[in-house]
Amino acid sequence: MHLPFFQSLIYQRFKLLLHNNNIYMKDSFIFGIHPILEALESGKDIDKLLVHKGLHNDNIQNIIREAKKRDIYVQFVPVEKLNRVTRKLHQGAIAMMSLVEYQGIDNILPMIYDKGETPFILVLDRITDVRNIGAIARTAECTGVHAILVPVQNSAKINAEAVKSSAGAILRVPIARSFNLKEDLKFLKESGLQIIGVSEKTDNLYTNNDYDLPTAIIMGSEEDGISEEYMKLCDSFAKIPLKGEIGSLNVSVAAGVVLYEALNQKSKTQ
Numbered sequence: 001m002h003l004p005f006f007q008s009l010i011y012q013r014f015k016l017l018l019h020n021n022n023i024y025m026k027d028s029f030i031f032g033i034h035p036i037l038e039a040l041e042s043g044k045d046i047d048k049l050l051v052h053k054g055l056h057n058d059n060i061q062n063i064i065r066e067a068k069k070r071d072i073y074v075q076f077v078p079v080e081k082l083n084r085v086t087r088k089l090h091q092g093a094i095a096m097m098s099l100v101e102y103q104g105i106d107n108i109l110p111m112i113y114d115k116g117e118t119p120f121i122l123v124l125d126r127i128t129d130v131r132n133i134g135a136i137a138r139t140a141e142c143t144g145v146h147a148i149l150v151p152v153q154n155s156a157k158i159n160a161e162a163v164k165s166s167a168g169a170i171l172r173v174p175i176a177r178s179f180n181l182k183e184d185l186k187f188l189k190e191s192g193l194q195i196i197g198v199s200e201k202t203d204n205l206y207t208n209n210d211y212d213l214p215t216a217i218i219m220g221s222e223e224d225g226i227s228e229e230y231m232k233l234c235d236s237f238a239k240i241p242l243k244g245e246i247g248s249l250n251v252s253v254a255a256g257v258v259l260y261e262a263l264n265q266k267s268k269t270q
Contacts, residue, residue: 028097031082031090033059040066045098047157048073052082052092063093071152071179100158100170102177105184108147109191119193119214120262123149125181125230126221127251130156134165135252136219141169143259144266149176149184149216185233188216197226197234198258200248206238211262212269222251 030039039046040063049067051060053076067074085094105121112119122145127133133156140148156162163170178184189195193214198206209215218234220226226234240249240257249257 028099029085029094030097031086031088031094033063033091033093036063036093036095037066039095039097040070040072045100045102046070046072047096047098047159048075050082050085050094050096051076052079053077055092057092060092098158099160099163100175103147103174105147105149105176105178106187108174108176109188112146117146118212119191119216120144120146120211120266121149121188121193121216122147122255122259123181123185123216123218124155125151125218125226126154126224127219128154128156128221130159130162131165132156132250132252133158134162134167134170136255137162137166137170137173139252139256139259141166141173143263145173145259147174147176149178149181151178151181182229182233185216185218185230189233189235194235195233196236196238197231198238198240198254199225199231200239200242201225201231202237202239204237204239206240206258206261209236209238211265215262217255217258217262219251219255222248 030036036049046067049063049072051064051074064074079092082090082092082094109119109121122136122140124133124136127136127150133150137148158170158175176184185195191214193216195216195218196209196211197218197220199220217238218226218230220230238258240254242249248254
């Protein structure tokens with residue numbers, strides 16, 4: 001796509017502003033039928049599509065159809081919400097662009113092996129709070145995680161708040177987006193990685209695992225933990241002992257405990 005075309009149709013890109021070590025980010029978006037269709041057809045990363053509720057013309061239906069083919073969330077909203085995003089001629093549709101460039105885990109993993117490094121992947125199952133995503137990404141970057149794997153469905157969006165919560169770290173760690181997390185976990189296993197599930201439903205303490213091996217660590221939701229279908233794929237589990245009356249840690253804190261144990265083990269062998 002040529003820049004003049006998007007300039008004429010007002011393609012607004014996000015801006016990073018650094019101030020007192022804080023990161024503030026303005027979400028980017030595309031509006032109008034033809035710019036959105038071109039963005040969809042060219043494979044641009046789109047987080048969600050806002051569509052005027054009750055608008056059913058052919059152009060809108062084409063956009064919705066193309067978005068659903070690519071598993072992009074479509075939200076039907078009143079026109080007032082669209083007008084709050086932009087007062088320009090949006091024609092009933094606005095595409096909210098992703099702030100990160102997503103990759104496939106099948107592309108990331110070979111590059112890790114090619115560099116002669118031992119893969120260290122973090123998998124997030126149904127982590128829906130953007131601040132937790134940001135905090136986890138910050139710890140992941142500090143502990144040498146090669147990539148974070150997140151599902152398309154039931155996962156917090158990588159938005160401005162997530163970037164701010166991560167202190168910008170989320171822009172430094174490759175984010176792999178999964179359209180089928182079960183199949184991607186099988187791919188990791190077939191590629192030589194052990195799958196370790198962090199769960200209180202085990203007697204195996206997190207310190208008992210060997211994180212020097214090629215490893216993918218799964219963190220589950222605070223409400224339900226790791227999904228049962230993914231638990232069945234785990235080679236080992238990691239329990240963080242608790243002495244208080246509260247039954248679990250915040251997921252970002254739990255991730256930090258396990259990731260730093262892995263870093264500690266790796267530091268001793270390097």
